[in-house]
Amino acid sequence: MNQQIRNSPEMRRIEPRLDPEGLFDMRYRAFLETVSHLRVRLHRYCARMTGSALDGEDIMQEALFEAYRKIGLLDDTQALRPWLFRIAHNRCIDFIRTRRTRLKAEAGYASDEIVLPVEPAGPGAGRAIERLVVHLPPKERACVLLKDVFDHSLEEIAGLVGSTSGGVKSALNRGRAKLAALPAQPVAVPAHDxxxxxxxxxxxxxxxxxxxxxxxxxxxxxxxxxxxxxxxxxxxxxxxxxxxxxxxxxxxxxxxxxxxxxxxxxxxxxxxxxxxxxxxxxxxxxxxxxxxxxxxxxxxxxxxxxxx
Incomplete structure (x- = not known):
């Protein structure tokens, strides 16, 4: 392992030895302090990927605990942000794939037909975009979020979603066009139970x-x-x-x-x-x-x- 990360006070304090059941101990708290500057962004990403602020929090917690248990595999402190996003992204994809209702809702937008590029609406449009991306297939959803909301580079996005820069560009074009063509979305009515x-x-x-x-x-x-x-x-x-x-x-x-x-x-x-x-x-x-x-x-x- 990289000597810098092995010898840093933060990493010595968070050496993983925690049983995933029961009370989280001080080492996990120390890890959370280390990544505190990323937590809000991670939650926002997971929430928009899943379409739920609460599901997003659950997935972020699982992703952080997975990262905590595997922190010894990280060789470069500069790689912490993309590494955490990759873990969170993979958990979001697993969540989406196991939710039949979400897959059914996405089916109408899952076509891979060729469309003309549509540029994002510019600064200030991020909130509107991120609330609508739930209507896109997972790859397009991730690419639009990471590029138009979180401002990641094409290369970073390609690494996160397991694609190429060209593949990311294509997904962005499809996703942006589908968002531009979406009809007005009705307000969700809570199911009465x-x-x-x-x-x-x-x-x-x-x-x-x-x-x-x-x-x-x-x-x-x-x-x-x-x-x-x-x-x-x-x-x-x-x-x-x-x-x-x-x-x-x-x-x-x-x-x-x-x-x-x-x-x-x-x-x-x-x-x-x-x-x-x-x-x-x-x-x-x-x-x-x-x-x-x-x-x-x-x-x-x-x-x-x-x-x-």
Whole structure:
């Protein structure tokens, strides 16, 4: 391994020895500090690739943990950014390929027919472009995002998506033309699930009453919990509810983002309640089997607010 990276204080502190189950230890936290300048960009990329700010966060967390476990393979500190983007990109592609509903939605735009080049709309158009790229096939989606939003070079993009500069140019031309031809997109209407709605309402009621035994009764014995940067494992093995008994005043309420029912945790600032982060609940047969708590991920809230 490159001596510079081997001997740097950051890399000595983050030598991977962490079990992926349970509490994330200080070495993982140190790694996150090392890549902190990339995290918002990585999340933005994953969120736009998947079409979901929450799915994007989940994938980014998985990509960062994969990179953490493989940090010993990195020979050049200058290669950190493209290396992390490549890991995140590959995980996004895997996610897209396993989502039949997304593949079905993309089918109408998956043609490889020859089209004339369309230049990006110029500075300031990035937000509009990145919200629409979900309608493109994965390769075109990635190329348009990386070039027109993140300003990567053709050579960098080719390395990330496993193509050539010529292939990237072709994908860019196709993607830009398809974006220019897209009709106005309707506002997503949240799917109504009365059973989930009742379950989330009861969860919020018990959570706000600090009735932790009541909350546990809504979950399965093997329910999973993921708290970004903190914990990934069984809910029963976690200090989750203890942590909510500490700290500043908070309240929980149901809401929807991107057409999905979620819970919002508000924190009290003076006399004003302000949204702080989201909690995502998954259930099967009326029983909660998975909780994802996006504590300390302000970029999700910022993205949702910007899109609103």
């Amino acid at each position: 009365p059973e989930l709605e009742r379950l989330l309402g009861r969860y919020v009621e018990l959570f706000n009453a600090r009735d932790w035994d009541g909350v546990r009764a809504l979950t399965s014995a093997d329910a999973r919990l993921r708290v970004s940067d903190c914990y990934n494992g069984l809910l029963s093995d976690s200090p989750y509810f203890v942590e909510y008994d500490r700290g500043e005043p908070w309240r929980m309420r149901p809401d929807t983002i991107e057409g999905e029912a979620v819970l919002v945790v508000d924190r009290l600032h003076g006399e004003v309640w302000r949204p702080a982060y989201f909690v995502r609940i998954h259930a099967d047969g009326g029983i909660i089997n998975r909780i994802a708590d996006y504590y300390a991920c302000p970029w999700i809230l910022e993205m949702v607010a910007a899109d609103g």
